[in-house]
Amino acid sequence: xxxxxxxxxxxxxxxxxxxxxxxxxxxxxxxxxxxxxxxxxxxxxxxxxxxxxxxxxxxxxxxxxxxxxxxxxxxxxxxxxxxxxxxxxxxxxxxxxxxxxxxxxxxxxxxxxxxxxxxxxxxxxxxxxxxxxxxxxxxxxxxxxxxxxxxxxxxxxxxxxxxxxxxxxxxxxxxxxxxxxxxxxxxxxxxxxxxxxxxxxxxxxxxxxxxxxxxxxxxxxxxxxxxxxxxxxxxxxxxxxxxxxxxxxxxxxxxxxxxxxxxxxxxxxxxxxxxxxxxxxxxxxxxxxxxxx
Numbered sequence: 001x002x003x004x005x006x007x008x009x010x011x012x013x014x015x016x017x018x019x020x021x022x023x024x025x026x027x028x029x030x031x032x033x034x035x036x037x038x039x040x041x042x043x044x045x046x047x048x049x050x051x052x053x054x055x056x057x058x059x060x061x062x063x064x065x066x067x068x069x070x071x072x073x074x075x076x077x078x079x080x081x082x083x084x085x086x087x088x089x090x091x092x093x094x095x096x097x098x099x100x101x102x103x104x105x106x107x108x109x110x111x112x113x114x115x116x117x118x119x120x121x122x123x124x125x126x127x128x129x130x131x132x133x134x135x136x137x138x139x140x141x142x143x144x145x146x147x148x149x150x151x152x153x154x155x156x157x158x159x160x161x162x163x164x165x166x167x168x169x170x171x172x173x174x175x176x177x178x179x180x181x182x183x184x185x186x187x188x189x190x191x192x193x194x195x196x197x198x199x200x201x202x203x204x205x206x207x208x209x210x211x212x213x214x215x216x217x218x219x220x221x222x223x224x225x226x227x228x229x230x231x232x233x234x235x236x237x238x239x240x241x242x243x244x245x246x247x248x249x250x251x252x253x254x255x256x257x258x259x260x261x262x263x264x265x266x267x268x269x270x271x272x273x274x275x276x277x278x279x280x281x282x283x284x285x286x287x288x289x290x291x292x293x
Contacts (some may be wrong), residue, residue: 001148001151001152001155001238001239001241002151002154002155002238002244002245002248002292002293003144003147003148003150003151003243003292004147004148004150004151004291004292005026005027005028005029005059005060005147005245005291005292005293006027006028006060006146006147006150006291007024007025007026007143007144007146007150008023008024008025008142008143008146009024009139009140009141009142009144009145009146010022010024010139010142011135011136011138011139011142012135013134013135015127015128016127017070018068018069018070019069019070020066020067020068020131020132020135021066021068021069022064022065022066022132022135022136022138022139023063023064023067023139024053024062024063024064024065024136024139024140025062025063026057026060026061026062026063026143026147027060028059028060028061028291029059029060029061030059032054032057032058032059032060033060033061033062034053034054034062035061035064036049036050036053036064037063037065037066038066039066039067041068041120042068042128042132044125045128045132045133048129048133049066049133049136052133052136052137053136053140056137056140056144057140057293058243058293059243059245059246059293060293064136066132147293150291151292151293154288154291154292155238157288158238158248158285158288158289159235159238161281161282161285161288162231162234162235162281162285164277164278164281165227165231165255165278165281166228166231168277168278168281169227169228169278171274172220172224172262172266173224175268175270175271175274176220176221176224176268220261220262220265220266220271223258223261223262223265224258224262226258227255227258227259227262227278230251230254230255230258231255233251234248237251244293245289245292248285248289248292249286249289249290249292252282252285252286253286255282255285256279256282256283259275259279259282260279262275262278263275263276
């Protein structure tokens with residue numbers, strides 16, 4: 001069954017007193033594109049997280065956010081004592097020249113380069129990596145469940161539009177032969193009316209030839225057969241387990257192409273009316289498949 005590209009998932013876990021909270025949001029996009037936001041202490045995980053996301057999701061704009069709670073400063077941050085000492089000495093020299101100012105430690109620590117992310121040792125980094133990736137996979141489960149539910153709703157809507165197309169195609173098939181017979185009758189009646197005054201009768205073979213030319217010019221059997229075939233392909237893609245978004249998009253474009261050809265060739269008002277309904281349904285399909293993974 002198809003999946004939507006819109007979804008949300010979250011999860012969190014605790015390691016060594018630190019809470020790791022992951023949020024993943026996805027919206028539709030033609031390709032896969034990930035925006036990963038990580039705190040500086042765990043920025044080294046970006047590549048690993050990107051790989052996990054790409055394995056689980058094939059299309060969509062992915063917004064991934066990791067937040068750290070109850071973070072012990074001494075574990076994840078280092079104090080650049082040399083930079084701080086140098087800064088204090090320079091402030092001291094300025095103060096000695098008669099410039100007075102009040103500087104608190106918090107303001108100094110907020111300056112760039114004073115409090116820097118610590119590089120965890122290899123063992124700690126591996127523990128953090130395993131924990132964050134496990135939480136990420138848990139959040140992805142919730143995200144994929146939501147995308148599956150949205151996909152089921154999308155499939156139901158797409159199937160309803162396909163039924164509209166199928167119903168109107170059946171009407172067109174039935175009408176195409178009737179319309180040809182009616183055209184022959186109208187042509188004969190009009191010719192008889194025009195020639196009545198001259199007391200001349202046109203050969204039935206000539207009328208039959210004109211009807212044959214009209215039938216060939218307005219024949220839509222190939223187009224309607226292809227449109228019917230596209231509907232079957234569309235239904236199979238909807239029921240499949242693969243990422244069908246691009247395939248459904250391509251099929252819907254081909255469906256619209258055939259519908260346009262039918263509209264240009266049809267010479268019957270009822271058929272044109274039903275083709276308009278078909279094109280409206282295809283337009284709705286084209287809009288919806290943009291949300292399919």
